[in-house]
Amino acid sequence: MTAPAGGWTTGTIIEIDHPTDRLVRLRLHVDDRVDHMPGQHYVVRLRAPDGYTAQRSYSVASDPDDPLLELMVECLPGGEVSGFLHDIAEVGDVLELRGPIGGWFVWEGDVPAVCLAGGSGVVPVVAMTRYARRLGLHDLLRVVAVGRTWSELPYAAELQRYGAFLALTRENLGDRVAAPPYPAEMETLVHGAERAYICGSVGFASYATRLLQESGMRADAIRVEQFGESG
Amino acid sequence: MPITRGFTGRRRPERPDRLPPGQYDTGSSWPTLTAEATPSLSQEQWEEQWRMSVDGLVAEPHSWTWSELQALPRSSYVGDIHCVTTWSKFDMTFTGVSVDTLLEVARPLPEAAYVLAHSTTGYTTNLPLADVTGGKAWVVWEVGGSPLPRGHGGPARLLVPHLYFWKSAKWITRLELLEHDRPGFWEQNGYHDRGDPWLEQRYQGDP
Numbered sequence: 001m002t003a004p005a006g007g008w009t010t011g012t013i014i015e016i017d018h019p020t021d022r023l024v025r026l027r028l029h030v031d032d033r034v035d036h037m038p039g040q041h042y043v044v045r046l047r048a049p050d051g052y053t054a055q056r057s058y059s060v061a062s063d064p065d066d067p068l069l070e071l072m073v074e075c076l077p078g079g080e081v082s083g084f085l086h087d088i089a090e091v092g093d094v095l096e097l098r099g100p101i102g103g104w105f106v107w108e109g110d111v112p113a114v115c116l117a118g119g120s121g122v123v124p125v126v127a128m129t130r131y132a133r134r135l136g137l138h139d140l141l142r143v144v145a146v147g148r149t150w151s152e153l154p155y156a157a158e159l160q161r162y163g164a165f166l167a168l169t170r171e172n173l174g175d176r177v178a179a180p181p182y183p184a185e186m187e188t189l190v191h192g193a194e195r196a197y198i199c200g201s202v203g204f205a206s207y208a209t210r211l212l213q214e215s216g217m218r219a220d221a222i223r224v225e226q227f228g229e230s231g
Numbered sequence: 232m233p234i235t236r237g238f239t240g241r242r243r244p245e246r247p248d249r250l251p252p253g254q255y256d257t258g259s260s261w262p263t264l265t266a267e268a269t270p271s272l273s274q275e276q277w278e279e280q281w282r283m284s285v286d287g288l289v290a291e292p293h294s295w296t297w298s299e300l301q302a303l304p305r306s307s308y309v310g311d312i313h314c315v316t317t318w319s320k321f322d323m324t325f326t327g328v329s330v331d332t333l334l335e336v337a338r339p340l341p342e343a344a345y346v347l348a349h350s351t352t353g354y355t356t357n358l359p360l361a362d363v364t365g366g367k368a369w370v371v372w373e374v375g376g377s378p379l380p381r382g383h384g385g386p387a388r389l390l391v392p393h394l395y396f397w398k399s400a401k402w403i404t405r406l407e408l409l410e411h412d413r414p415g416f417w418e419q420n421g422y423h424d425r426g427d428p429w430l431e432q433r434y435q436g437d438p
Contacts, residue, residue: 003420080240
């Protein structure tokens with residue numbers, strides 16, 4: 001199937017909160033919304049009075065069934081768009097939006113899959129888990145989420161409730177000692193998965209790709225969404 | 232479209248004539264983006280196994296080994312690159328071989344009008360033939376005088392710097408000449424068939 005695609009529209013911020021001092025969660029009412037598939041993203045464009053614009057892409061966290069569109073944005077140092085969303089945006093503000101976009105990093109619930117996400121790379125995976133939950137496809141989607149600490153990992157509690165395997169690298173979690181995930185932990189999660197989704201920073205994606213291949217995943221079954229520093 | 236309340240913008244380009252609409256100058260950083268697992272072949276394996284092929288609607292389909300390609304007349308591009316994720320990077324120097332040089336050997340047939348570029352990973356991207364001829368496209372293996380790093384598409388990538396950078400396929404291995412346009416990887420997934428940054432042709436449906 002071809003993933004849905006939407007053109008430029010506007011959205012109004014209905015809810016905004018800051019789960020940590022580096023994250024801002026926006027929930028928007030989108031005008032003439034085209035429902036997304038889990039894993040797709042939106043572009044947010046900011047426009048200054050002199051016509052100058054800045055735009056960045058952000059993955060969607062919400063289930064397609066959610067009446068609002070949820071974005072979780074990590075505030076990057078000096079980030080022009082993320083900084084604005086973090087520090088200035090408030091309820092009632094109208095933002096230019098374009099989406100949904102992307103047809104590759106999308107899970108339609110059609111194949112058994114394993115997701116390996118690092119840091120704010122969990123966002124599209126959260127959309128996939130919400131979708132899986134609603135449609136009773138839980139058995140088809142296994143999730144590994146990697147963060148530095150519990151409090152820095154977006155949606156940590158929700159992912160744990162989903163049954164995700166959480167690996168923290170800077171603090172212990174229960175009786176698991178702080179460490180990145182290692183092949184022995186991955187084998188049962190990878191077993192039977194016909195596709196893998198990796199989302200995170202460049203360094204994380206490179207690590208995760210090797211890890212999955214060492215755990216038995218075929219390279220051509222791995223889909224990567226990788227982000228650099230683009231503020 | 233509405234002005235965003237409270238937004239003034241932090242960066243104004245120093246050289247606005249060099250920055251296409253919606254882009255910003257990434258300065259010294261060079262972000263990497265990829266949709267697939269980066270190939271894990273060693274340089275030695277690569278040089279032994281890799282071929283650069285030109286085929287499809289050509290009079291003489293041809294493949295070059297790594298060393299044969301290196302022996303062709305070299306050509307460099309000095310200038311800017313633009314990624315659809317909104318960064319642009321100025322004053323890059325890439326060195327390799329002009330696609331014109333490869334096409335002189337393969338000789339496109341009159342009906343050839345499009346190119347589908349293939350990577351070793353299975354990645355593909357489509358381009359009008361006119362966008363890779365006339366000194367506008369290269370197969371490159373050096374950046375800034377050093378070997379092109381694996382994450383940036385090394386050992387060799389396509390370079391089509393006047394289009395968004397997803398057209399500059401990493402880990403290039405084949406140019407297939409076609410009569411009709413055939414959407415590549417990102418083009419099947421919502422991105423534009425041509426991708427001119429100055430016309431802001433980011434997504435399917437953009438003019």
